[in-house]
Amino acid sequence: MTPHRATRPKRTSKTTRKPKNTSPPYIYGTIPDDTFGAKSDPPELHGPQAPHLITDRRFAYLINNPDLYAAADTLPGPRPVGRPPHHPPVIYLIFLCSISVFGSARATAAHFQDEDWWKRIRSAIRTHLGDEAADALRPTGPTRSNWNHYFRRHLKPAHDKIRDISSDLWVEQALAHGMLCETSKRTSRVRPERQQVLHGDATVARPPSGHSGHETVDKRTGEIRQHRVDEDAGICIEGGGKQVYGNKFLSTAVRLAATPHSRVILALESIRHKSVKEDPDRESEGVALVAMVKRILKRAHGTKAVTYDAALRGKHRAPLIAEGLVVFTPQHDGLTPQSLLRHKDGPCSHDLYVAEGRVCERRFIDGNETLYTPLPVEELECRDGKNSTRFYHRITIPCPTKTHQLRIRVDETDEDRQVDPKTKKQRFNRTEHLRQVPPSTPAGRRLKGFRQDSESIHSRFDQAYPHERVPAYGARGALLIYLGYAWLNNSITRALNALHS
Incomplete structure (x- = not known):
């Protein structure tokens, strides 16, 4: 008899129709060779492929991460009343992280009940916490019942504390690996x-159940079926217009160049995917990212740039640019050319517009045709101010009479923030239309490539669990599972890459 192989159920996600790409009602000139690169620049070389790590080794890297035991010190201990935990908090933190190794709490409990696997944990406890802590452990690890009780009564209420202490330790780990630090190598902004x-992205984690209603009725038999529902989940839109039911999470990370298994996840957050009225406690994606990056900057002063997707708009980029960062995102669809200024120098007059993320000169050709010619940028200048950092494009305007040079601010100015009394809107959303690094340049494509690592994080996170469903209900529970996955990822990075301090 031929053995039957179970197949993964199809994902029940819908895709919304996207409007067809239409040509803009203007002509865009040839992109010049300038500080952002030239057509003749060689492409970025691909790094080496990461070797596969077996389960035993990944688990060993996890339980021998000293930072994990430092984080365990902040976990809640036994309460004066109620059912006491059967194991110390550090065991439950290891259990949480091990779910991303074994795929589920059920499988993790089975491994912790096994004598050989429990010996490895006891040995790690002895190494990092001493003989007394190791000898005090029970003969076997937590059962699934023990885990469910501690997860519900202790870990979920303390999720924000676990999130913050984990992020602090991860940033320190990245610094110890030489990431987000000033280097002796001379580079441009x-x-x-x-x-x-830093690269970041948001993802939608699907809950164990895809049902959005507690009851369904079989139309043929009339049978009423009861379902467990994730009360925090909702319909979210992912890249490509795909609708996914789940909880939305934001992550930021960094990695070494051309080094496999060197990614460090720096911070995680559960973000709002419903209306403010339905979910007043969480922030939207852009606001949450700005707060997350600013928190990282307090420790990582060598951070130079942030790359994200088109969900980050001009109002979100502006405060990060003011912090001295180069913020790169793809150009958002639907932006039209905006008038910037008219440059006059003697008999010369040039109409400057912002189109497709950079300063262009507008001309009319063949009657009604409008041509926007991108102007070469000699340098992206940076000047530190008292309260914020300013960025300029030093551009050149080719002219038959003479070559003109001027500086254009690419950060938000005081004049930009003024409200037009007629439209009741901000006069010019500069950081929405004008980019520090235009997307359609070699430098822009290089930064865009860095963000793909965030896609890899979320893909591997989904694949860590059966049917690509996070084994926990609720936004807090799913965030804790994601934190455990990040601990596993960072433990592997710590074990395979040198620490400099």
Whole structure:
């Protein structure tokens, strides 16, 4: 008899129709060779492929991470009343992280009940916490019942504390690996080193159950079926317009250049995917990212750039640019050319517009045709101010009479923030239309490539669990599972890469 192989159920996600790409009602000129690169620049070389790590080794790297035991010191201990935990908090933190190794709490409990696997944990406890802590452990690890009780009564209420202490330890780990630090190598702000660039993304984690209602009725038999529902989950839109039911999470990370298994996840957050009225406690994606990056900057002063997707708009980029960062995102669809200024110098007059993320000169050709010619940028200048950092494009305007040079601010100015009394809107959303690094340049494509590592994080996170469903209900529970996955990822990075301090 031929053995039957179970197949993964199809994902029940819908895709919304996206409007067809139409040509803009203007002509866009040839992109010049300038500080952002030239057509003749060689492409970025691909790094080596990461070797596969077997389960035993990944688990060993996890339980021998000293930072994990430092984080365990902040976990809640036994309460004066109620059912006491059967094991110390550090065991439950290891259990939480091990779910991303074994795929589920059921499988993790089975491994912790096994004598050989429990010996490995006891040995790690002896190494990091001493003989007394190791000898005090029970003969076997937590059962699934023990885990469910501690997870519900202790870990979920303390999720914000666990999130913050974990992030602090992860940033310190990245610094110890030489990431987000000032280096002796001379680089430009347009092309920062790989380990000086934060990359981030949001993902939708699907809950164990895809049902959004507690009851369904079989139309044929009339049978009423009861379902467990994730009360925090909802319909979210992912890249490509795909609708996914789940909880939305935000992550930022950094990695070394051309080094496998060197990614360090720096911070995680559960973000709002419903209306403010339905979910007043969590922030939207852009606001949450700005707060997350600012928190990282307090410790990681060598951070040079942030790369994200088109969900980050101009109002979100502005405060990060003011912190001295180069913020890169793809150009958002639907932006039209905006008038910037008219440059006059003697008999010369040039109409400057912002189109497709950079300063262009507008001309009319063939009657009604509008041509926007991108102007070459000689340098992305940076000047530190008292309260914020300013960035300028030093541009050149080719002219038959003479070559003109001027500086254009690419950060938000006081004049930009003024409200137009007629439209009741901000006069000019500069950081929405004008980019520090235009997307359609070699430097822009390089930074865009860095962000793909965030896609890899979320893909591997989904694949860590059966049917790509996070084994926990609720936004807090799913965030804790994601924190456990990040601890596993960072433990592997710590074990395979040298620490400099």
